[in-house]
Amino acid sequence: MGLEKLNSLYREVILDHSDHPHHKHALPDATHKITLKNPTCGDVINLDIQLDDQDRISDIGFTGDGCTISQSSASMMTDAVMGKSKDEALNMAKTFSDMVIGKKHPQKDLDELQDAAILSNIMTFPARIKCATLSWWALQRALLKQPDGNVDDSEKEE
Amino acid sequence: MDNTLSKLLQDFPILDQKVNDERLVYLDNAATAQRPNQVIEALTHFYQTDNANVHRGVHTLAERATADYEAARRKVQKFIHAPEPEEVIFTKGCTDGLNLVASTYGEANVSAGDEIVISIMEHHSNLIPWQQLAIRKGATLKYIHLTDDGELDLEEAKQLITDKTKIVAVAHASNVMGTVNPIKQLAKLAHQHGAVFVGDGAQAVPHMAVDVQDLDVDFYAFSGHKMMGPTGIGILYGKRELLEAMPPYQYGGEMIGFVHQQESTWAELPYKFEAGTQNIAGAVGLGAAVDYLTGIGMSVVRAHEQELVNYLLPKMEAIDGVQVYGPQDPAKHTGVIAFNLENLHPHDVATALDMEGVAVRAGHHCAQPLMEYLGLTATARASLYLYNTQADADRLLVALQETKEFFNHGSRETK
Known part of the structure; x- marks a missing residue:
């Protein structure tokens, strides 16, 4: 039966992140906030980021509703960017969006992504790429102080 | 089986x-159905033997293409038991048909303070056209909700449909809930208050016998691709007297009577609502789908x-x-x-x-x-x-x- 193939998509670490998401809470007074939707499936992420006076991410949290992939991706993203500078985080967002569509990056960049690098497998499930990228788009747009919107808007800008 | x-x-x-x-x-048939060979072959046959533009040419292919196109219209007319073929308008699909009614009948007949009644289970295609019409006109959009069993609340409908109501628009069958709505009763309610009833038949026509005269609906729209026909073709049925009083939807070729420098007159039904070259092969394919479904019953x-x-x-x-x-x-x-x-x-x-x-x-x-x-x-x-x-x-x-x-x-x- 075909469900063995799912193992490559739903690795244990991904299921673990979706069952017990890290940083899943709102930061009411965050310096950067955004709500991003995936209109295809109705998923929504509210991302709150606290930048300190050196433009480093001193705290980050998300709320919202979504599938296993989008929830675990958001959880892994918050782990990966915590403590990073704004520019570092933006670079990581770029690495991630490139990785999931199969663009090559040096291993060093992928290592930066920590657990999130596991989602490179999503490439083989094209219908689910947006689920994985939603939180990273949200990160990028929030840091650039762009308005709330749909994940499709971000795609068009690329 | x-x-x-x-x-x-x-x-x-x-x-x-x-x-x-x-x-x-x-x-995933509620999204789109698959097409039988009979429909695919009808498309191929049309393009390989009869293809020409309709209603214009004097030559033989144009006559054949016109005959094919009009034969498809009569097949659909019979399929939904419409009184006349002129009341069957080819559209791009169900969404197109519903937008047509909202932008022509709705535009001409809904004013500030009027009410439009739809249901909470509507597909966006039978919701947004009315929502935007209501916004343009300063009218109120009201929703019929559901009973505990997921059916339309007819008692609430009786309260909501009043003399202020100009249009009632409800799906014949829900694309989510799997319910068949009592649109015959809703049409009757609408008529008792001088309103028109618009049926969204996208999820009904492919799956059950539909008789627009028995239902006494004023307008009824559906898509070809959900009933084994091609994409990009659909039908709007409308009662003749309403269609005749309505302004055109789009302007251009095929839909005119006479065009002068400063004014024009419109073609007779159904051509008044079929501006530009239509999806002729799509219509032929839809006709083949109707034949296929009719053959099965x-x-x-x-x-x-x-x-x-x-x-x-x-x-x-x-x-x-x-x-x-x-x-x-x-x-x-x-x-x-x-x-x-x-x-x-x-x-x-x-x-x-x-x-x-x-x-x-x-x-x-x-x-x-x-x-x-x-x-x-x-x-x-x-x-x-x-x-x-x-x-x-x-x-x-x-x-x-x-x-x-x-x-x-x-x-x-x-x-």
Whole structure:
């Protein structure tokens, strides 16, 4: 039966992140906030980021509703960017969006992504790429102080 | 499934394939149906032998193409029991037909303070045109809600439809809930208050016999591609006296009487509403789909789907953790079944089912107000058609069980 193939998509670490998401809470007074939707499936992420006076991410949290992939991706993203500078985080967002569509990056960049690098497998499930990228788009747009919107808007800008 | 129906599977070569190494089980018919060879061959035949523009040429091909196009119109007329072929307008699809009514009849007849009544289970295509019309006109859009059993609340409808109501627009069958709505009663209610009734037949015409005269609907729109016809072709039925009083929808070729420098007159029905070169081959293909369905008989289609639902629905409901939305009674349920697996996002469910070769839809099904009303962000949806079998239903049931087990293993149980 075909469900063995799912193992490559739903690795244990991904299921673990979706069952017990890290940083899943709102930061009411965050310096950067955004709500991003995936209109295809109705998923929504509210991302709150606290930048300190050196433009480093001193705290980050998300709320919202979504599938296993989008929830675990958001959880892994918050782990990966915590403590990073704004520019570092933006670079990581770029690495991630490139990785999931199969663009090559040096291993060093992928290592930066920590657990999130596991989602490179999503490439083989094209219908689910947006689920994985939603939180990273949200990160990028929030840091650039762009308005709330749909994940499709971000795609068009690329 | 009797012999006739099992033979009919041969008409659908697309179903005879493997997806992710499993036999394809296509359960996304509410999104679009598959086309039988008869429809595909009608398209090919038209392009290979008769193709020309219609209503213009003097030459033989133009005459043949025109005859094909008009024959398709009469097939549809007969299929939905419309009084006259002139009341059957070719459109791009159901959405196009509903927008046509909102932008012509609606624009001319709805004013500030008037009311438009729709239901909470409408597809966006029978919701946004009315919402935007109401905004343009300063009118009020009102919603009929549901009973506890997922059916339309007729008592509420009786309260909402008043002399202020100008338009009542409701789906004949829901694309999410699997309910058939009592549109004959709603049309009667609308008429008692001087309003018109607009039926969205997208999920009904492919699956049951529809008689627009018996229903006494004023307008009725549906799509070709959900009834085994091509994409990009649909039908708007309208009562002659209403269509005649309405301004055109679009302006251009084919829809004119006389054009002068400063003014024009319009063509007779139905051409007044068919500006520009239409989807001629699409119309011919839709005619072939009507022939195909008529050959089987809509009562047979309906009975087959009902039998499958009677088999499938109780078995789905019996799986621990499966929640089915809409009526729980199979007799009240069309072949559209929206459901969720406990603690699982429908997108994950749909991906897992796809790995088993089972194609279902996941999402809000273009019915966000309904999702919000039900307190859901999304559901999975399996939707059946004539060519689905009990074996397909069994495959879905097994795949659901396996999906549940897959996601319940690993981290979920060890924590």
